[in-house]
Amino acid sequence: MNDVMSFGVHRLWKKYYADLLISKYKKTEKILDIASGTGDIFQLLPFKKNLYAIDPVEQMHRVSQEKNADKNIQYQVGYAEKLPYKNNFFQIISCTYGVRNYENRQQGFKEIFRCLKKNGYFLFMEFGLPKANLIKKPYQAFLDYFLPFSGSIVAKDRHSYKYLADSIKAFPSPNEVQNELENIGFTHIETIDFLSGANNIYIVQKK
Numbered sequence: 185m186n187d188v189m190s191f192g193v194h195r196l197w198k199k200y201y202a203d204l205l206i207s208k209y210k211k212t213e214k215i216l217d218i219a220s221g222t223g224d225i226f227q228l229l230p231f232k233k234n235l236y237a238i239d240p241v242e243q244m245h246r247v248s249q250e251k252n253a254d255k256n257i258q259y260q261v262g263y264a265e266k267l268p269y270k271n272n273f274f275q276i277i278s279c280t281y282g283v284r285n286y287e288n289r290q291q292g293f294k295e296i297f298r299c300l301k302k303n304g305y306f307l308f309m310e311f312g313l314p315k316a317n318l319i320k321k322p323y324q325a326f327l328d329y330f331l332p333f334s335g336s337i338v339a340k341d342r343h344s345y346k347y348l349a350d351s352i353k354a355f356p357s358p359n360e361v362q363n364e365l366e367n368i369g370f371t372h373i374e375t376i377d378f379l380s381g382a383n384n385i386y387i388v389q390k391k
């Protein structure tokens with residue numbers, strides 16, 4: 185889905201994102217990837233241990249286990265909204281293309297805050313709507329027509345691709361997301377946008 189959505193460019197964005205994560209990481213600390221899916225992020229990390237993954241779909245973990253067989257990753261089946269970890273446990277919590285899927289985003293952010301150590305970082309990457317007028321309209325058309333159509337051809341699953349388009353349109357703007365995070369107690373560090381906001385990386389800290 186991410187490949188269709190981004191014409192494969194999400195792989196470059198993930199590499200950029202993983203390098204940012206590595207730059208924030210203190211050796212020997214713990215990293216959690218939420219909505220870890222098939223484990224793409226772990227493949228891009230040079231670390232072999234202190235890695236944790238949570239996703240509600242067990243089948244995703246099985247694929248990740250095959251892809252990351254050389255790594256010691258502790259897998260959990262579960263949701264961001266109810267993390268099965270102690271308070272102040274992780275130095276880094278990460279989530280790529282998952283926040284949009286949280287049923288209760290506020291609750292997910294609260295749980296992430298609870299499980300992060302003081303001075304720990306929460307990084308996430310999410311699709312969004314471009315700000316520039318020049319690409320805003322064509323992008324809306326891409327989401328409304330091209331995405332569901334290509335989904336029906338590539339994956340024979342129009343419904344899921346329609347959901348993807350709708351969830352991107354419903355996702356709040358970076359300023360709104362930043363306010364939500366700050367209301368929970370996070371300190372905003374940086375938001376990095378690609379293609380005028382079609383893809384955003386958010387970096388916040390628990391100070």
Ligand SMILES: C[S@@+](CC[C@H](N)C(=O)[O-])C[C@H]1O[C@@H](n2cnc3c(N)ncnc32)[C@H](O)[C@@H]1O
Pocket residue numbers: 186218219220221222223224238239240241244262263264265279280281282285286287
């Ligand atoms: C688009 S995939 C992203 C997977 C992976 N992070 C990546 O970048 O390739 C979204 C993932 O979110 C997971 N997910 C859905 N709802 C969730 C929730 N409430 N908490 C945690 N993960 C969730 C899904 O099972 C799915 O694996």
